[in-house]
Amino acid sequence: MRIITTLVLSAVLVGGCASARDTAIYEKAGVDGQQKRADAAACTRAALDTAGPRGAAFLAVDRDTVDDCMRARGYSEATRK
Numbered sequence: 001m002r003i004i005t006t007l008v009l010s011a012v013l014v015g016g017c018a019s020a021r022d023t024a025i026y027e028k029a030g031v032d033g034q035q036k037r038a039d040a041a042a043c044t045r046a047a048l049d050t051a052g053p054r055g056a057a058f059l060a061v062d063r064d065t066v067d068d069c070m071r072a073r074g075y076s077e078a079t080r081k
């Protein structure tokens with residue numbers, strides 16, 4: 001599980017650095033930082049794309065899927081530039 005989490009976080013960091021898209025900040029009343037990170041990690045894992053010609057050598061994160069997942073969990077989104 002620790003390896004999967006490390007891969008997911010690495011993919012998010014690499015994807016975030018390579019993306020021109022604004023960084024999303026998610027907020028939800030009554031949720032602590034640990035739960036917020038767990039929800040974000042679960043949504044990111046759900047949004048990983050390892051299929052196609054890229055295979056497992058490159059992990060792409062579909063940010064729209066992450067955003068939809070976080071909204072479905074009750075988070076609101078504020079955009080930071």
